[in-house]
Amino acid sequence: MSAEAAVAGPLVSPVNSHNEWDPLEEIIVGRLDGATFPSDHPVVSCNVPPWAGRMQGVVSGFSYPRVMVERARRELDQFVVLLQSLGVTVTRPDAIDGRKRFGTPEWSSRGFCNACPRDSMLVVGDEIIETPMAWPCRYFETHSYRTLLKDYFRRGARWTAAPKPQLSEALYRPGFRPPAADEPMRYLLTEFEPVFDAADFVRAGRDLFVLRSNVTNGMGIEWMRRHLGPGYRIHEIESRCRTPMHIDTTLMLLAPGKVLVNPEYIDVDRLPDALKSWDVLVAPEPDPIDERLLKLTSMCGKWLSMNLLMIDEKRVIAERHHTGTLRALESWGFEPIPCDLLHYAPFGGSFHCATLDVRRRGGLESYVD
Secondary structure, X not given: OOHHHHXXXXXXXXXXXXXOOOOEEEEEEOOOOOOEOOOOOHHHHOOOOHHHHHXXXXXXXXXXXXXXXXXXXXXXXXXXXXXXXXXXXXXXXXXXOOOOXXXXXXXXXXXXXXXXXXXXXXXXXXXXXXXXXXXXXXXXXXHHHHHHHHHHHHOOOEEEEOOOOOOXXXXXXXXXXXXXXXXXXXXXXXXXXXXXXXXXXXXXXXEEEEEOOOOOOHHHHHHHHHHHHHHOEEEEXXXXXXXXXXXXXXXXXXXXXXXXXXXXXXXXXXXXXHHOOOEEEEOOOOOOOOOHHHHHHOOOOHHHXXXXXXXXXOEXXXXXXXXXXXXXXXXXXXXXXXXXXXXXXXXXXXXXXXXEEEXXXXXXXXXXX
16 A cells, blocks of 8 residues: 555445445446347357347347347436436446457357446455356456446455356357256256356345356356355255246345245245245236337346346336336335336346446345344
């Protein structure tokens, strides 16, 4: 520490977020500039709806059509204005060119986009962790956030990067086929090396809940468990989804003692013991999407209606189209704030996916008996 810094006193980290519901003060929102269809790879095609997967091989490596980008950008801009009107500081990553090719000695790929910061970075307290993602096209995605990360670090945040994966063929099971409903669960990923997406984790203070999926393997979960140490507990969520990817359409923590679950994927009787005392709110059936182009290009399933962003323990931003979800939230005592982000689905998600909460007003607590 320099003499000047010593006189000024210890740095106070601008990063502070321990759960999904403390009052939100600062957030990163993704961008759509340079968005490119993901390069063709089994880890991409097995994790998107079948109709999107079939289209994937045809358009991979091409820029998204301008009409899709502009429609989603208009909604995203309105979402940013809404956040700012609620007193939230909004920061954005640098623009990228997803068409650029890159690689390692074992493979090469074009990029994707930086629409979903929730996937590539996990905030635990005052630490931002860059995650080792299993999609080759996302290998350098966090570079577009480096301007922000370096600024947070200079101001006192902790900044960690998990081991960069090789993503060699040994990580992926050859000829993988998702299991049928009556078959034992299996995953595309082997245990060759630790990989995980941050969006497979949700946080409740000293307890984190994780979904093992086709982008998060057992070694990735164990890496996080050892990295965080004995001050934290990581609980694995059991899902009935045959192609699991990202916990935020399966289980969402809304407030202390309140958890929202997907009735298609979750057996309430098989939730971890840590959630046994919580109120379990069952998500209503999503409102159908009638727009044909959106149905064909969405990278997400119908349960994107659960992809909510908590402003605090009461206020929650939710998709305006899903009126059933808005009514249910209101009946449970929340104050839903309707917003449009339906056309963000072709880029990977909705409100939770499109953001990374950097600072929430609150400290580290335990919410589990």
